Structure formats: C-alpha cells, structure tokens
Amino acid sequence: ASHRGCTPPCPLESTIAMEFTVETAGPCRKRVKVTVPQERVSEEFEKSLRNWIRSVPVPGFRQGKTPRSLIEKRFGPQVAQDVKQALLDDAPQLAFKQQDLDPISDPEIDIEAIEVDAAAELAFEFIVTVKPEFELPDLKSIEVSVPSAEPNEEEIERAMLDLRKSKATLRPVENAAVESGDVVTLQIRGKANDEEVLSDDDLPYEVGSKYLGGLITNDLDEQIEGKKVGDGVEGTAFAPPYAAHHPLAGADLAIQAEIVDHKRPDLPEVDDEFAKGFDFDSVAELREAVTRDVGAQKERDRNRLIENLALQQLVEQTEFELPDEMIEREVDELAARTAYEMQQQNKSDEEIAQRMAEVKSQRADESTRELKAFFLLDKIVEKERLLVTETEVKEAVGMIGAQSGKTPEQMYELLRESGRLASLRNQLREKKARERLRKKVKVSEAKAEDSGKAAAKKPAKKAAAKKKTTKKAKKDE
Numbered sequence: 001a002s003h004r005g006c007t008p009p010c011p012l013e014s015t016i017a018m019e020f021t022v023e024t025a026g027p028c029r030k031r032v033k034v035t036v037p038q039e040r041v042s043e044e045f046e047k048s049l050r051n052w053i054r055s056v057p058v059p060g061f062r063q064g065k066t067p068r069s070l071i072e073k074r075f076g077p078q079v080a081q082d083v084k085q086a087l088l089d090d091a092p093q094l095a096f097k098q099q100d101l102d103p104i105s106d107p108e109i110d111i112e113a114i115e116v117d118a119a120a121e122l123a124f125e126f127i128v129t130v131k132p133e134f135e136l137p138d139l140k141s142i143e144v145s146v147p148s149a150e151p152n153e154e155e156i157e158r159a160m161l162d163l164r165k166s167k168a169t170l171r172p173v174e175n176a177a178v179e180s181g182d183v184v185t186l187q188i189r190g191k192a193n194d195e196e197v198l199s200d201d202d203l204p205y206e207v208g209s210k211y212l213g214g215l216i217t218n219d220l221d222e223q224i225e226g227k228k229v230g231d232g233v234e235g236t237a238f239a240p241p242y243a244a245h246h247p248l249a250g251a252d253l254a255i256q257a258e259i260v261d262h263k264r265p266d267l268p269e270v271d272d273e274f275a276k277g278f279d280f281d282s283v284a285e286l287r288e289a290v291t292r293d294v295g296a297q298k299e300r301d302r303n304r305l306i307e308n309l310a311l312q313q314l315v316e317q318t319e320f321e322l323p324d325e326m327i328e329r330e331v332d333e334l335a336a337r338t339a340y341e342m343q344q345q346n347k348s349d350e351e352i353a354q355r356m357a358e359v360k361s362q363r364a365d366e367s368t369r370e371l372k373a374f375f376l377l378d379k380i381v382e383k384e385r386l387l388v389t390e391t392e393v394k395e396a397v398g399m400i401g402a403q404s405g406k407t408p409e410q411m412y413e414l415l416r417e418s419g420r421l422a423s424l425r426n427q428l429r430e431k432k433a434r435e436r437l438r439k440k441v442k443v444s445e446a447k448a449e450d451s452g453k454a455a456a457k458k459p460a461k462k463a464a465a466k467k468k469t470t471k472k473a474k475k476d477e
Helices: 038-055 068-098 153-166 220-224 272-276 283-317 324-344 349-361 363-384 390-403 408-418 421-440 457-461 463-476
Strands: 019-026 029-036 122-129 143-146 169-172 183-192 195-206 215-217 232-238 252-266 442-445
Touching: 019 068, 029 068, 038 068, 068 122, 143 283, 153 283, 195 252, 215 349, 220 232, 220 252, 272 283, 283 363, 283 421, 324 349, 324 363, 363 421, 390 408, 390 421, 408 421
Parallel strands: 143 442
Antiparallel strands: 019 029, 029 122, 169 252, 183 195, 183 252, 215 232, 232 252
C-alpha cells in the first residue's frame, strides 16, 4: 500500500525490513547498530530518481521525460544525498518502535561519515539518550509525617504585622543605632571578580529584608544593625539565577557601603479605622479574613510538603543512573525552575531567596535529585494513566493570560508560536502526578514544636481584595 501517494511505498512501509542491534552505551544511553539491506537501499534510490525525473526541468526535454541516465550523471550526488537523508530519518523511528526504546534526545549520528551505494547494503550506528529503566515502588507503602495546617496565633500576628507595615509611615532618625526593620539609604559599590559592577549613591534598603536593589544580601544585615549614619559597612550579596531580567543574574558581589540616611517606620494601631483601610468594617472581620488566608496558605504548603517528602522517599528507594551530560545541562536550569515553582506556590521572597542560596551551593546534587524526581513523576503518569485534556490546557492558558492582561485566545497563540505549549502540558502532567502521589501515600500529623515558622505574608496582603467574596460566603453559610 502506498502512503500519501508515494510510489513505490514510503520507506516506513517498505516490505524490506531494516535490522537493528541495541547495546548499552552508558547510563540511559543506547548504541543502535543499523543494517539496511541492499534491496532497501536500491528501492530508495529508485524512489529518489523518479522524484528527480518528475520534478527537475532539464533543457531539451519535457519535464518528467528526462532520460534516467542523464539524471544519474548530472545529479547523482544529490540523489545519493536524498537517499541517505531519507534512510537516516526513517531508521531511528523504526528502531525506537521495534526495539521499544523511549528516547529523550535526538539521535547522535555522524552523517558525514556515512556513504550510500545502490549496489551495497548500508551499515551505520547512532547513540540516543533514553528514559531510565526502573520499577516504581508501591506508592501506598510510603508514609510521611507533616505538621497541621491549622494557623496558630504567632502566624496570624505576623500576618497582621505585615499589614501594619504596608500602611506604615517613615520618620527620620537622628544619631540612633540602626535596628532591624529600619530603612536606610546607602551609598554603595559592588564588585564581582574584582571588577566594579554596581554603583549607586542613593539606594534604599529595609534592614532584615535581604533585598537590595534586585540583589539578595548574605550578611549585610548583621553589619548594618547597630551602625549610625556616616558609618561604613561591608558584606556580600548575589543576583539570583532566576532573576533573568537582572543584568547581574547569577553573580556574587562584594559590597562596600556607607549609611547616608536612616528612617524608622511608625506602625499604625490596629483598630476599626485601620481595618477600613483594607475595605473591612472591623478589626474582627479583618482578622477573620487573615486567619482564613493564613490557613489556606498553610494547607497549600502542607500538600506541597506531603508531595515533596513522598517524592524524596521515592528518589531514595529507586536506584537508576543518569548520564553526566544530562545532569550538567539540568544544573543550569535548576535554579530558574525551582524559583518559578515557589512563585507559583505564593512563597515569600525571603523563602525563595533562602532556597536560591541553597541551590547555589548544592547544584549538582540537587540537579541529580530533581532529574530522578522528574522521571519518577513521569513513571507515575504512565502507570496511573494520567491524561491532560485540551480543556485543562485551555483553562491553564486562561489563568496565565489573566495575569498578563491577555485574552485566553491571545495567550494560547503566544504560547503556541513560542513553542511553550508542550512545556505547559508537561507542567500539568507533573501536577497531576504529584496530586496522585499525595492521595496514595499514608499521611500522619507531626508533633512539631512550631508548625508555623513560615509566615503567610502574601495571603494576608490579599485579604483586602477578598472582602466582597468573604461577606457573600458568610451570608451563604
């Protein structure tokens, strides 16, 4: 049977089979040796010649009537190149199907070293990286222990403090030592590899925030606290790898600075007037909304922790090797991916900064664990037969579009044109795999001394925007 009008049959449907031998060439690496019988090579030459005769005009002959011998003489090398390319295109796909290989990279073929001859068989080999082979442990055998998601008073008070800070006024401070929470203005110079890359005479900095003009400080707070205007300080900082917009992304800086101004925030009292500033009628109503938001964030954090702990156990229990080049490639992407995931979870900037600092010092090990986790989640998708529907993709696209001020149609087209739809589908597949893992493992409640170490800052700040929804929900109840 022909394929899309091809005559003779297309190579993938040829009755003359290629032969394959598969050998291990390292972790997740397969060397595939290919033998194409002479009859198959000759068949491909015939097909290519007919195409050239049919499509290439030659002076003195009607198109499609050029003698075969003339085409062979004039275009022989081009015909052979077409034959080689067709066979090299077909062979890997046939090998993957027949030998049950699951590739995750393009085949590595030395094309220039291969020559084809219509009168001889063709033998060549290629190497391909494939998914690791392993057995997935029983998910129900995994047990994790996590803190309760119930918000405690310390977390609620911290969230209320964030709201107070958002409404604070700054007053000048004279001849007083700098304290955590104060805002100083720095005359600053920063060097990376002994080269000055940062210069600013008027850079504000909230002591204790760790954020300095797009940089993340390491030890600057300790140096600044207790100092006064006119004092000099030294410390270190870095521009996190995930800050792709920052010209110094990934750089470590040595900081020298002088304190040129000092202000201290005056926090407003928490009363009904304060609550009205967030569009609530009373402090009780504001506090109730903050408590719900803190609890909702803790529940999300708890679910993510269950997934992470369970996945960590899977990584530790499942043995398989990964190729070095795969780990090296992943190292460069790890920081950006980790930060993006934490941002999607509404983690605070401080938490992201702390995680980025850890990633910087543990890149290789982290990359290996991340890759193993990726393949384990992929195996869960396969074993549990999890599917991402087009409706789910469009819903996710709509949410992304809403965040960037675009219609779902505009965002879908943008993602399609940039080739990022496949990445979005992979993210949705991973999310489903994580959810399935969380639902299958055994979960118990940990007796942590303080289950509320992470402040739910962002949800608290969202409280003001939720008044109408909150009131409606209360009435419905």
